[in-house]
Amino acid sequence: MSAFAVQLINGCLSSDIEEENKNAFRELQHIGAVEERNGLWKLNSLYRAGRLYISNDGRGYVEAEFKEQKDLLIEPDHLGEAKNGDVVVAKRIIARRGRASGKVVAVIQKAHLFSIAYTHRDEEDRFSIIDLRTGEPTHAVMPGMDIKAFKVGTVMKVDIDTDEVLEVFGHLGDPKIDEKISLALYNRHDLFPPECIREALGIESEVTKSEHSERIDLTHLDFCTIDPVTAKDFDDAIYFDMENYTLYVAIADVSHYVPYFTHIDKEAKKRGFTTYLPHKSFPMLPRELSENICSLKPKVDRLAFVAKITLEKGSLKPLKEEFFEAIIHSRHRFNYDAVDDIISKGYQGNDQTIARILHWLMPLQKITQRLRKERLKHGFDFRSEEIKLTINENHELVSTQIETGTPSHSLIEECMLLANQAAAKRFSGDGDGIFRIHEPPQLSKIESLLTELAAIGLYVEEYEESPDLIRAIQKEAEKMGLSSEVDAMIIKSLRQASYSAHNVGHFGLGFGYYSHFTSPIRRYADLILHRLIKTQLRDDKEEAEYLLRNIDPLCVRVSELERETTKTEWDFRDRKFARWAEKQKGMFFEAEVIEAGESAKAVLKGEIQGVTVNLRGDNIMLFDKVRVMITEVNIAQAVIMAELVNKLEKEITEL
CATH class of the missing domain: 2.40.50.140 (Nucleic acid-binding proteins)
Incomplete structure (x- = not known):
């Protein structure tokens, strides 16, 4: 479902319609498909908006929006110019056999331009x-x-x-084309429109404290940032008051610099997210903002939106959670590796600023360990491995590295989780906020997972609650030495996390209330949440009404953009793997089967990690250790084919 379709279903003001949808809206008005009721424009009851799916026999179906509805059948001669995947408006008619069907009257969003x-x-x-x-x-x-x-x-x-x-x-044949292909396939962009750059260049390049007297001055506190070595923008900084057990999570105050309806805001809304490829990022905001005035750089004053969370010393439960606009002055920029080194070996230097920060940072690290242990009683720790690619100046893959969570990652993660929960708890969850939700798994998906696991001899008792069932599966997988493999299967069986105005909790994290507050430089959802909280702090009912009137379509939009961003990153990775595999045709590799059946797949073992091949052969079983030969590579579609040579004895793979 598109954001525009949600607006038509829920009702909206004509002024709320995005520029790119105004022509379609006027056409719908002209044919009487929308009508004004109680000041809002809504679809007439005879019409249905939804995504169109066309089956092999040529008939189309407009997906149902509500459980009590059936998908609306569209006969081939009523499809008009609509194509598979388009979002359409269809008028309901009664077919000859008496079954309700429809006729497409407008395409309001094409699947592909x-x-x-x-x-x-x-x-x-x-x-x-x-x-x-x-x-x-x-x-x-x-x-x-x-x-x-x-x-x-x-x-x-x-x-x-x-x-x-x-x-x-x-x-x-040119590896540099991969970037263009991946970005184009999923409508991601590099360059910003000139008007965005002009606006960004017109924004202040430094913070003058005297101009922000209404903000709380926290520049005396020893804030710090902890990020990857390669980071160029810094969303978040932290400080911990040891005496009062109070955590300050300071987030870049993007909403101060990006007002509604500016060119920058409109472009950020189109992008939704920053896209990260191994060699380059494609930011949501112009770099003039994201890497400068909005970035919480060390040793300069910066505007921040702060979550101040006071913890009970014994249980570590939040006693008080406050949000306010502030000015901070980060004292030091750490990277993850440096903090991990300090955690394991202690601080060997003599920098007095670093020593002062470590006085509270090391105790906070111990506290976050306790927080994580408590969290995992209700949520999950899935052992999914991220593969980091390194490409050279010719855009060729030269190496891969498995990135795993470390103590420094966990330290920051737990702080951000506290802030995200605190932000979400400010809202009731009934259409009045923007939540990061993760629905419980579908029973059918869990049953399929159990059937697959039974094929490899992994059995568990039946449990009434799915969290208990998943923990039992993880426990058995650990005994079999298949923790990461089975976790990958569990993740595939779960629903995708998404954004919603209606809270259902976050199954994976085990939280009743959760949102995204901590990354407004790279996620539009966080920027919206900042704006919503500020309407509460200022009691700005008019602005809140505008935001909430459009919150449902906005959640649809950012959820869809998140999927497109992820697909871009995966597509680029697969193209680099395919180019590497092209040079390995006829070569033999050890591999592990990760999908069995007609569409068997295996992951290659070796120096280059994470390469998945489509596997041909007989009697292929899940998690078999095998030797394969790369036989074909389709560079255009980034597909690698391999032939099963033989299965490996367990003892051989353990040598």
């Missing part, structure tokens, strides 16, 4: 243009140019309606 295609010649030298998303033949035209003259493997951006070539990206 353009396709990515490349030139190809098969073994018999027949020319074609292949859609990179689907692998199927497609069409493309370029006025004044014969596309057949292009070198085979030329990649193009093609208008989905006119088939006209909008841009030539380059050649599939």
